[in-house]
Amino acid sequence: MTVTGRSLGSAVLLALAAAALGCGGGSKESEFADEPPDAGALPPPQPTVSAPPPDAGLPPVAVPTAAPCDGVQSLAMTTMFQGRASGEAPKMQPEGAPVCNVVPEGQTASGQTFMLQPGYCYTFLAQALPTVTEVDLQLELDLNAGGQPGLAALNLKPVLAVDSDTGPTAAIGAKQSCYQWPFPLPATVKLVVKARTGSGPVAAQAYSRKK
Numbered sequence: 001m002t003v004t005g006r007s008l009g010s011a012v013l014l015a016l017a018a019a020a021l022g023c024g025g026g027s028k029e030s031e032f033a034d035e036p037p038d039a040g041a042l043p044p045p046q047p048t049v050s051a052p053p054p055d056a057g058l059p060p061v062a063v064p065t066a067a068p069c070d071g072v073q074s075l076a077m078t079t080m081f082q083g084r085a086s087g088e089a090p091k092m093q094p095e096g097a098p099v100c101n102v103v104p105e106g107q108t109a110s111g112q113t114f115m116l117q118p119g120y121c122y123t124f125l126a127q128a129l130p131t132v133t134e135v136d137l138q139l140e141l142d143l144n145a146g147g148q149p150g151l152a153a154l155n156l157k158p159v160l161a162v163d164s165d166t167g168p169t170a171a172i173g174a175k176q177s178c179y180q181w182p183f184p185l186p187a188t189v190k191l192v193v194k195a196r197t198g199s200g201p202v203a204a205q206a207y208s209r210k211k
Contacts, residue, residue: 065104065107066101066102066103066108066109067101077127080127081127092208094207095208098111098205099111100201101201102201104199106195106196108194109202110190111204112190113142113188115186117181118183118186122178123178123179125169126191127204129168132195132199132200134198135202136162137172137192138163138172139162139172139179140159140189141189142188142190143158151185
């Protein structure tokens with residue numbers, strides 16, 4: 001087959017064009033391959049980790065507290081005080097109402113306040129039912145009571161007297177050794193009874209008479 005000059009020239013031009021296109025495609029692919037990733041793209045979302053729930057811990061332990069005596073316990077205490085009064089508080093009258101509470105071991109109960117008067121004798125009795133084997137009794141100034149500026153000037157200690165007995169009964173100023181308030185001004189006081197050993201009903205009663 002005879003190839004003319006025109007045909008040969010056309011073939012050469014086509015070959016050069018094809019070579020140029022092939023080189024250009026390789027250069028473009030290499031340019032994209034070396035290009036760094038887009039710095040503006042957002043990072044992939046991180047998995048959400050929930051915080052552990054707070055430790056609730058153990059429920060608080062209920063601390064037992066004093067509770068008023070029921071009718072049966074109050075009657076038992078009143079009967080016991082009446083039996084003791086003739087020998088330990090002779091010729092005296094009850095001063096106010098007794099305090100009677102059911103208390104845990106080591107806790108106390110306080111009675112209503114009353115007035116210590118000059119010129120009077122006082123006896124204070126405490127009693128426990130058998131579940132309490134050691135009861136304590138003390139006479140305290142009521143520091144929250146107002147109207148006692150003269151006593152405040154004396155700088156008295158809150159505890160005026162304590163019992164020296166052992167067992168389920170206690171007394172202050174019993175028999176012929178009644179307690180006498182030594183100051184010319186009256187004082188607001190209260191009885192505090194404590195279950196030292198054992199838990200259960202404890203009670204206290206004040207008695208008084210004029211000297």
